Amino acid sequence: MGIAQWWGAPVSLGAGGDRTPAGEPEDAAALLQWRNMHDRFAPLRNATATALLHGAGSTSGDLRRAVAAGSPPPELDTLVRKIRARAYTVTDQDVDALRARYSDDQLFEIIVAAAFGAAQDRLEAAQRALENI
Numbered sequence: 001m002g003i004a005q006w007w008g009a010p011v012s013l014g015a016g017g018d019r020t021p022a023g024e025p026e027d028a029a030a031l032l033q034w035r036n037m038h039d040r041f042a043p044l045r046n047a048t049a050t051a052l053l054h055g056a057g058s059t060s061g062d063l064r065r066a067v068a069a070g071s072p073p074p075e076l077d078t079l080v081r082k083i084r085a086r087a088y089t090v091t092d093q094d095v096d097a098l099r100a101r102y103s104d105d106q107l108f109e110i111i112v113a114a115a116f117g118a119a120q121d122r123l124e125a126a127q128r129a130l131e132n133i
Contacts, residue, residue: 045120052064052109052112052113053065053116057109058105058106059110064113065113067110067113067117068114068116069117070084070117070121072114075098076098079098079110082094083114083118084117084118084121087115095107095111
């Protein structure tokens with residue numbers, strides 16, 4: 001058996017090549033708590049969320065939180081839905097259509113909030129899937 005890195009914790013590589021973090025608990029509740037305690041990126045995500053969703057900006061915190069949650073005002077709905085579902089389909093025309101109402105700084109904050117919200121949703125879905133393993 002060798003030692004490797006997985007989620008920032010030592011991993012034992014079993015004879016069959018299975019990857020089990022060393023010292024990982026067996027029951028599901030303890031496993032989830034163990035993984036959360038060993039999530040080395042959680043402080044960075046939390047700091048990003050605090051700055052993005054609650055910090056000063058060109059847009060209101062309420063707007064950024066609504067966008068991140070996937071509940072934007074009607075004029076931003078198309079852009080936010082595209083960013084959350086298939087960001088590669090966003091075009092210059094999508095952004096240009098909003099320039100009459102929003103500045104470049106505001107659009108930047110809106111786009112980042114939408115992307116962050118989508119990433120959070122995907123991370124939470126992945127964590128739920130791991131709980132069911």
